[in-house]
Amino acid sequence: MSQSTASFDINPLSPALGAEVRGIDLATISDADFAAVQAAWHENLVLVIRDQKISDEDFLSFSARLGALDLAPITVTGKPYIPELPHLAVISNVVEDGQAIGGLGNSELIWHTDMSYAENPPIASLLYSLEVPETGGDTWFCNMYKAYDSLPASLKQRIATLTCKHDSSHNSAGETRKGFADGFTSRDEIPGAVHPLVCQHPATGRPVLYLGRRENAYIVELPDHESEALLDEIWSHTTRPENSLRHHWRVGDILMWDNRCTMHRRDDFNQNTRRLMHRSQVKGRAMAPAYT
Ligand code: OGA
Ligand code: MN
Helix, strand or coil: CCCCCCCCEEEECCCCCCCEECCCCCCCCCCHHHHHHHHHHHHEEEEEEECCCCCCHHHHHHHHHHCCCCCCCCCCCCCCCCCCCCCEEECCCEECCCCCCCEEECCCCCEECCCCCCCCCCCCEEEEEEECEEEEEEEEEEEHHHHHCCCHHHHHHHHHHCCCEEECCCCCCCCCCCCCCCCCCCCCCCCCCCEEEEEEEECCCCCCECCCCCCEEECCCCCHHHHHHHHCCCCCCCHHHEEEEEEEECCCCCEEEEECCEEEECCCCCCCCCEEEEEECCCCCCCECCCC
């Protein structure tokens, strides 16, 4: 897409989703350019905004133009990342004085939507890259509108009014969060929110698949074995390469993604290299079912 009214460049990154934005400074963005960024974001689901050099405060102020900010998710240790900036999460593998300075630091992250286990998950997440390895640690995104649209009609019908449990006890690196039990003897013990499997996106009105993450997820209305088989079938349509975008990071990238209609995952990377990102999240509301 190119925008004649905007003072910056927008170029699509893949047929599935995502666009790159150049020639803009998010610390000083005008109202008109902000409106153009927001429109491009709704259209492309993920924006990669290049060449930013921005303070934490300006990063949070820009994020807050999309809506009130959410607190950073609880860390594995239960402590905030930066006590003075409780809305800022640090995503890093860097260890200083024997202490990890951030969360989700090591290795691969599985496909997920941020905080779908909350009753009111964030509408957006923004990730600002400060240090990145030369290779590895790429972040992948998939388009959950297209995932829904690509399902066979019979499957769409079958899942139209089902709901799914989203486990809050583990993060996307598979670690158990502070204060949660590990290992469940029955699925009824799994904590977390229940959301419709097919939601209506409040900004676009379009039906969207809402899966959260695969681990410990189950369909409330179905017995376990049927739920497992159905979730596996749905997932097999969702994260295909033709429905994905692969992002290789440069320092100064700010990525903003619509957390209601995308999932993301991360490739492994060499743990002897440094990777450091700051993240913000914009508060949202539970989405309504697309069908009742
Ligand atoms: C996140 C996340 C991906 C990455 O911050 O929510 O999933 O590439 N990060 O670090
Ligand atoms: Mn995430």
